[in-house]
Amino acid sequence: MLDLIRSSESISRVELAQQSSLTEVTISKIVKELLSEGIIIQAGQGRSTGGKRPILLKLNTGVLYAVGVAFGIPTIVIVLCGLSGTLIERVDIPGMGAEPPPKVIARVADAVRQLLEDRGIQPESIMGIGVASSGRRRGPLGWGADPLVARKWERFNTAAELEARCGIPAIIENDANCVALGTFWSGGTDATRDFMTVYMAQGIGAGIVIGGAIFRGSSDNAGEIGHIVVEPDGLECWCGSRGCLETVGTPRGIVGQVLADPELAELFGDGGAPDQAAVYRRVVAGLDDGLPQAEELIARSVHSVATALLGLNNVLDLDRIQLTGPGFATMGQRYVAELRTLLRHASFTRGVHDVSVELGGTGQDVAALGAASVVLHGSLTPHHRSARI
Numbered sequence: 001m002l003d004l005i006r007s008s009e010s011i012s013r014v015e016l017a018q019q020s021s022l023t024e025v026t027i028s029k030i031v032k033e034l035l036s037e038g039i040i041i042q043a044g045q046g047r048s049t050g051g052k053r054p055i056l057l058k059l060n061t062g063v064l065y066a067v068g069v070a071f072g073i074p075t076i077v078i079v080l081c082g083l084s085g086t087l088i089e090r091v092d093i094p095g096m097g098a099e100p101p102p103k104v105i106a107r108v109a110d111a112v113r114q115l116l117e118d119r120g121i122q123p124e125s126i127m128g129i130g131v132a133s134s135g136r137r138r139g140p141l142g143w144g145a146d147p148l149v150a151r152k153w154e155r156f157n158t159a160a161e162l163e164a165r166c167g168i169p170a171i172i173e174n175d176a177n178c179v180a181l182g183t184f185w186s187g188g189t190d191a192t193r194d195f196m197t198v199y200m201a202q203g204i205g206a207g208i209v210i211g212g213a214i215f216r217g218s219s220d221n222a223g224e225i226g227h228i229v230v231e232p233d234g235l236e237c238w239c240g241s242r243g244c245l246e247t248v249g250t251p252r253g254i255v256g257q258v259l260a261d262p263e264l265a266e267l268f269g270d271g272g273a274p275d276q277a278a279v280y281r282r283v284v285a286g287l288d289d290g291l292p293q294a295e296e297l298i299a300r301s302v303h304s305v306a307t308a309l310l311g312l313n314n315v316l317d318l319d320r321i322q323l324t325g326p327g328f329a330t331m332g333q334r335y336v337a338e339l340r341t342l343l344r345h346a347s348f349t350r351g352v353h354d355v356s357v358e359l360g361g362t363g364q365d366v367a368a369l370g371a372a373s374v375v376l377h378g379s380l381t382p383h384h385r386s387a388r389i
């Protein structure tokens with residue numbers, strides 16, 4: 001029901017009954033409870049349909065909040081959101097780097113406390129802290145983080161540590177799932193739509209939403225499209241396989257291709273310990289300079305990502321694919337164009353229905369905002385509960 005209130009902005013009890021197929025008596029009971037808890041408020045009167053004008057209801061965005069944290073190696077982004085998932089405040093602090101996990105968590109907890117203090121918000125008003133993380137889920141302990149720091153983090157219970165330090169319930173979720181739920185939560189997306197949000201940062205993953213709920217797989221590791229093998233004889237991947245999409249399609253994969261080839265390393269590398277972001281920028285700049293090597297690297301990336309997504313779309317029969325994350329920041333429209341072309345010519349459902357492809361948020365905040373939405377989604381729509389709090 002909260003889902004209906006959220007997606008329609010304001011709604012009457014009668015409309016709620018019509019759209020939820022619950023009786024008006026049941027609706028009145030639930031509304032009374034939600035009003036007394038302060039989760040929803042009255043929002044004026046709607047238009048009369050014959051009788052007296054109905055009282056409209058909407059989410060109370062000024063009482064309860066959610067915090068989202070996105071762990072990254074260069075930067076950790078922390079956001080504070082209202083009930084509807086809108087951004088109220090953001091801060092960023094230095095990333096995970098080489099520091100031991102407890103030190104990083106202590107810094108994050110300090111930053112969260114400071115953020116709430118600055119806004120005059122009590123911790124009791126925070127429904128939860130959502131944590132967006134990448135990597136492989138290893139049972140109840142949480143996620144392996146980026147492969148470069150995974151050994152330190154994969155046995156570390158990030159959510160429990162953060163919860164203990166902040167005194168606020170914390171939940172950890174894969175970053176692509178966070179972004180997909182963020183899209184669902186704040187974008188007014190209809191719960192019946194089946195869509196996929198692709199998130200590309202260091203790696204690439206997909207949050208697959210079927211009927212309004214994340215598709216999780218048997219070990220919570222579904223959606224790892226970065227490990228679809230696209231070049232069986234390709235470079236070794238951190239997951240232990242070879243030629244995964246991540247080794248070709250992502251900015252980090254492109255840098256890996258450069259460093260593995262002496263000619264390309266000479267052209268785009270900087271000798272010594274390579275700065276990944278700088279190497280990637282040089283490849284993108286090489287496009288403007290008309291360098292065929294740059295064009296080939298980017299074209300391979302774009303084609304491999306689009307081909308993998310076409311395959312996934314043929315399996316899942318989606319109606320919308322959204323490309324998000326900093327990995328799409330510079331070249332996003334090229335990936336969109338290639339995927340649209342492939343879908344038009346090779347999708348199994350071409351001629352049956354269209355699949356819309358769009359570029360979503362590509363900033364650093366998108367995963368943190370999504371993580372806050374995971375809290376909201378899990379707390380307010382338990383029937384679609386995405387993960388445990």
Ligand SMILES: [Zn+2]
Pocket residue numbers: 226227237238239240241242244246
């Ligand atoms: Zn892999």
